Amino acid sequence: MSSLLARAPSDAGALTQEIRTLSAELDSLSADIRNVAADGRDLLDAVPAEHQASATNLIHYLALRRHDLRALQPRLSALGLSSLGRSEAHVLASVDAVRIALRALHASKCGETAAPADTTSQQELLAAHAQALLGPSPARRQVRIMVTVPTEAGADYTLVHELVRRGMDCMRINCAHDDRDVWGRMIEHLRRASGALGRPCRVAMDLGGPKLRTGPLAPGAAVLKIRPERDIYGRVTAPARIWLTAAQGGHPAPSPADATLPLPAAWLGRLRAGNTLRFRDARAARRVLKVIDVDGDGVWTELAKTSYIVPGTKIRRAGARGKAPAEAAVGDFTAREDLIVLHTGDSLVISRSLRLGRPATYNARGRVLRPAVISCTLPEVFKDVRCGDAICFDDGKIGGMIERIEPDRVTVKINRARECGEKLRGDKGINLPDSVLQLSALTAKDVEHLEFAVRHADMVSLSFANSAADVQLLQQHLKRLGGENLGVILKIETRRGFENLPEMLFAALRSTRCGVMIARGDLAVECGFQRLAEVQEEILWLCEAAHVPVIWATQVLESLAKDGLPSRAEITDAAMSERAECVMLNKGPHVCEAVSVLDDILQRMEAHVTKKRSMLRELKVAGHFLSHETL
Numbered sequence: 001m002s003s004l005l006a007r008a009p010s011d012a013g014a015l016t017q018e019i020r021t022l023s024a025e026l027d028s029l030s031a032d033i034r035n036v037a038a039d040g041r042d043l044l045d046a047v048p049a050e051h052q053a054s055a056t057n058l059i060h061y062l063a064l065r066r067h068d069l070r071a072l073q074p075r076l077s078a079l080g081l082s083s084l085g086r087s088e089a090h091v092l093a094s095v096d097a098v099r100i101a102l103r104a105l106h107a108s109k110c111g112e113t114a115a116p117a118d119t120t121s122q123q124e125l126l127a128a129h130a131q132a133l134l135g136p137s138p139a140r141r142q143v144r145i146m147v148t149v150p151t152e153a154g155a156d157y158t159l160v161h162e163l164v165r166r167g168m169d170c171m172r173i174n175c176a177h178d179d180r181d182v183w184g185r186m187i188e189h190l191r192r193a194s195g196a197l198g199r200p201c202r203v204a205m206d207l208g209g210p211k212l213r214t215g216p217l218a219p220g221a222a223v224l225k226i227r228p229e230r231d232i233y234g235r236v237t238a239p240a241r242i243w244l245t246a247a248q249g250g251h252p253a254p255s256p257a258d259a260t261l262p263l264p265a266a267w268l269g270r271l272r273a274g275n276t277l278r279f280r281d282a283r284a285a286r287r288v289l290k291v292i293d294v295d296g297d298g299v300w301t302e303l304a305k306t307s308y309i310v311p312g313t314k315i316r317r318a319g320a321r322g323k324a325p326a327e328a329a330v331g332d333f334t335a336r337e338d339l340i341v342l343h344t345g346d347s348l349v350i351s352r353s354l355r356l357g358r359p360a361t362y363n364a365r366g367r368v369l370r371p372a373v374i375s376c377t378l379p380e381v382f383k384d385v386r387c388g389d390a391i392c393f394d395d396g397k398i399g400g401m402i403e404r405i406e407p408d409r410v411t412v413k414i415n416r417a418r419e420c421g422e423k424l425r426g427d428k429g430i431n432l433p434d435s436v437l438q439l440s441a442l443t444a445k446d447v448e449h450l451e452f453a454v455r456h457a458d459m460v461s462l463s464f465a466n467s468a469a470d471v472q473l474l475q476q477h478l479k480r481l482g483g484e485n486l487g488v489i490l491k492i493e494t495r496r497g498f499e500n501l502p503e504m505l506f507a508a509l510r511s512t513r514c515g516v517m518i519a520r521g522d523l524a525v526e527c528g529f530q531r532l533a534e535v536q537e538e539i540l541w542l543c544e545a546a547h548v549p550v551i552w553a554t555q556v557l558e559s560l561a562k563d564g565l566p567s568r569a570e571i572t573d574a575a576m577s578e579r580a581e582c583v584m585l586n587k588g589p590h591v592c593e594a595v596s597v598l599d600d601i602l603q604r605m606e607a608h609v610t611k612k613r614s615m616l617r618e619l620k621v622a623g624h625f626l627s628h629e630t631l
Helices: 009-039 041-045 049-064 072-078 091-105 119-134 157-166 180-197 379-383 444-456 468-480 495-499 501-508 520-527 529-545 558-563 568-579 591-606 620-627
Strands: 144-148 170-174 202-206 224-226 236-238 240-246 259-263 276-280 286-295 298-303 307-309 314-317 327-329 340-342 347-351 368-370 372-375 390-393 398-406 409-416 422-424 459-462 487-492 514-519 550-553 582-585
Touching: 009 041, 009 049, 009 072, 009 091, 041 049, 049 091, 049 119, 049 501, 049 529, 119 144, 119 487, 119 514, 144 591, 157 180, 157 591, 170 180, 180 202, 180 444, 202 444, 202 487, 224 259, 340 372, 444 468, 459 468, 468 487, 468 501, 487 495, 487 501, 495 501, 495 520, 495 529, 501 514, 501 529, 514 520, 514 529, 520 529, 529 550, 558 568, 558 591, 568 591, 582 591
Parallel strands: 144 170, 144 582, 170 202, 202 459, 240 259, 347 372, 459 487, 487 514, 514 550, 550 582
Antiparallel strands: 224 307, 240 298, 276 286, 276 314, 286 298, 314 327, 340 422, 347 409, 390 398, 398 409
């Protein structure tokens, strides 16, 4: 009220008129919200009774957000009233509370004496739904931690025990990897660790969905480039370690090797520690191998200079005498898969046949004779593309546009790549953000995996959820398998999935338990990296309005989990993740440490903020300042 008291008496008339105008605008907004809810009665009636309040509030929120309220908000704030910026969980109650407050300011006897609705109960719905899906929150924080476990979790109980001890609340199993036996052992280890530590931990199984990826490339030249370690001045700091083994029935290197070379067993049998081996590599450069150790399975050697070795390279044992052959030829070894280097302006042909891809071919002047060709894992999607549609490869590293569509191929013009060129290999993701792909989110393999999930998991994630029909199909299979009570998580990772999120939320609310995962990796590629923050916010708002818990996923503390050291941006991102109900970490050698760091960050942030609301907790710096009686 201080803003009102500060006004001069001459402003009283203008103030009264402003309050009347605002009251009329809020009345109109409230009526529109109620009308939209009435029009959507059939949609709401399809939702079970226990989720009616959430579905109703979601439709209220959608009605509210179709209006541009930016001009209204500062006018409300100027009167000391709510600007509706925190109304997601209780939309109509918030609007009506402001209406009543405006009428009270105007001292109007309008008959509105009913107290505003209890907004606390609306907020508690989200907490209850999060607990139903994700399990109880730990004592120290409200946000749960989900961890994608590696294959080793199926064989290493200690790893799973340590993850639970450090703060894992949900174990995520990616069905795109491993098999039922490994998954079963992972879950067995989790149940054992959870019981031993007295910490409940749930299991989420992630269905793979339709994977649109590049096909394999033809093998490149069979050549091994072997080089020693060097410092920044080019000086050798450690020689390359090369394992020599029998060409027939040889053994893998017993410890990490820079290269393995197959050679005749009889020739290897005559080598001794200290022998010198000489050869000319593929460039005719003279090179020397020093024999360091010999055992029954092979021979360890060291190389001090970079070498290029191909099958047939002849290696000679220095000082060899007698009739024993001094020279032996390197046997065949598997050629590495080739790669395609793409620059802005290049053409790339995507073949609809499952042929091996190959790089472009050039004439002596560097002009393209044949453009690069690659296949894809789901060629049927190209019936849904149009010329001008965008296409991205390898997590958005390479961008292009569909230039020409033919019965057996699609030609892409590359319009985004680094100046030095970008490498494209097989089994890399393809995104078609502009295209409406007629692909079901559930594959035949997913349905098989669903049978296992119903028996062993607490929740299942639907990858590439794009429409309400996708959600309903999953629900039908769950009902057929007797898994109606299994939690359902919608992974939002495409532009179409984001645009259809409201209708998918209404469908998901028909399940006993549901949630949404923001799969930020693919979503950034689909919507554009510059839009990711905006899209992420909108998903959080919509889900809060529906009282649906959110899982914040992809690349959280990824550098820490993989390399042991986080970036500053990752720490800030982890702090922002407190606004979700769960945060997902991906696997990595240092994932246990990442769980501890995330646990600490979430505890600290919850003292300052929840969702978008600032929490005025005691500040140590303020107490320290006042204790010195400086005021």
